[in-house]
Amino acid sequence: MTRDLTIAEVRLTPILVADPPLLNTQGVHQPYTPRLIVEVVTADGITGLGETYGDTKYLELARPLADRLIGRRVTDVNSLFTLDLAVDESRVEDAVDVGGLRGVQTADKLRLSVLSAVEVACLDAQGKALGLPVHALLGGKVRDAVEYSAYLFYRWAAHPEGVRAEADDWGAALDPAGVVAQARRFKELYGFASFKLKGGVFPPDEEIAAVRALAEAFPGHPLRLDPNGAWSVATSLKVAKELADVLEYLEDPALGTPAMAEVSAGTDVPLATNMCVTTFAEIKEAFARDAVQVVLSDHHYWGGLRNTQHLAALCATFGVGISMHSNTHLGISLAAMTHVASTVPGLRHACDSHYPWQSEDVLTERLACRGGRIAVSDAPGLGVELDREKLAALHRRWAEDDGTLRDRDDAAAMRVAEPGWVTPAVPRW
Incomplete structure (x- = not known):
């Protein structure tokens, strides 16, 4: 049977995930961390899964990207990286990434962080369609x-x-x-x-x-x-x-x-x-x-x-x-x-x-x-299955948040424990 691997729908679900009080040089992990779950759905109903960072700046890129993916094929992965995704440079100005201590933040890294989730979702969908694992x-x-x-x-x-x-x-x-x-x-x-x-x-x-x-x-x-x-x-x-x-x-x-x-x-x-x-x-x-x-x-x-x-x-x-x-x-x-x-x-x-x-x-x-x-799973795609009840519960937590947790900041919780805390300049020692 020939599969129709055209992308018919892209679902973006931002969530807040519980995170314990782990310490790093900038502070303590917030009690909840934003993540983004990406679902790419083909015309014949195959769903591929991806995941990436869920801070607001990633969502701002993911939402217009999702609309542009409709009508493309999940096999057209190379062309994803030719898409021009506009980034608000003020969101990344000066930038050492606070949440993950991932080095200097750039507009290109923001784009790639969103595109990576789509690439994984497309590979997951391809694998499911072909009966092959992603590897x-x-x-x-x-x-x-x-x-x-x-x-x-x-x-x-x-x-x-x-x-x-x-x-x-x-x-x-x-x-x-x-x-x-x-x-x-x-x-x-x-x-x-x-x-x-x-x-x-x-x-x-x-x-x-x-x-x-x-x-x-x-x-x-x-x-x-x-x-x-x-x-x-x-x-x-x-x-x-x-x-x-x-x-x-x-x-x-x-x-x-x-x-x-x-x-x-x-x-x-x-x-x-x-x-x-x-x-x-x-x-x-x-x-x-x-x-x-x-x-x-x-x-x-x-x-x-x-x-x-x-x-x-x-x-x-x-x-x-x-x-x-x-x-x-x-x-x-x-x-x-x-x-x-x-x-x-x-x-x-x-x-x-x-x-x-x-x-x-x-x-x-x-x-x-x-x-x-x-x-290493040999099941088709990534070999994992989405639990929609769990996804909905974690999305409700995100939707009900007043906005204070939607952008990860390890110094924020630290300021509650130590009022006046300032993220230390490096080198600290």
Whole structure:
């Protein structure tokens, strides 16, 4: 039977997802994070799913784009990236992205973050129409499961009093003992074999102690530390020297390619980034200066799954490692990450994922992580199914919000706990 793969409808559903009080150098995660669920529906009723950031600036691009997709075919993915999407430059002016600490925000990254969700939805629909998994559309998997790393955070037991939030039972983690206890629970629940600590929260000596405690508790396990550019070059080199024997890599210790190049020149500890190399234009300087040894891709702002493969090929050409960055996301994004990761031959570092921290999802069944790995689905498309009741409930939360949570700002909740809090300038130390 010949399928009609013309796009007949595009549904955009903004939602607010519960997020625990995880700390980073800019503050504490808001109690709810905006995400956008994209559904591309073909003329014969096949629905493809995508997911991306849901802040207002992304919705402002997604809505006119949705209208322009009607009548196109879900197989015409290349042409998506030729569409001229107008961005209000005042929305991205000056810009270090507050919500995800994803490096300098640009109009092009905004466009790609929206187009990536549409690309994934189109690939999902294609796979369902052809009876093929997305990884087959990307050239085929080279591994049957993708390894993920435990993503550890300093955190409060709860959000500040007076802030509406969903409770959890993880408790506080504000010192080395709390970090180790969190890691033990992650290992018990999911079998993770590597651990990444989000740093830049406390003075470096305290975070060095936490990594040392992890190394003692989990000997031989790969460890990473990510202060999101919160340190000076001198501090970065000090930490690298003190943790050289236990770190798999140090992620974005200093902000920007010039500073990272200085750090790289002074240490043998590999440096990873999801902040100074977030676009193809940033690759030349970073690679030429040997500023980074591992790039952490993110299909959302790199422009989708095939661009992720392109990035991986460039990294392989220049002898730079590749893995994956993660921000707060749900199962659609995790399924997309897993499919594309399964196709990258040189993926030698476990990928990041916030997913274990997310108590809510829009899928009928959560993706299972066993032995620190997620199995690559061979079902058609992404291999996931939307739960419309869950989607509707999370959209109601968004619709009923007064607008204060529709744009992620990790400093906002911090100001409730500490009136007068100002997002720290970098380097902090």
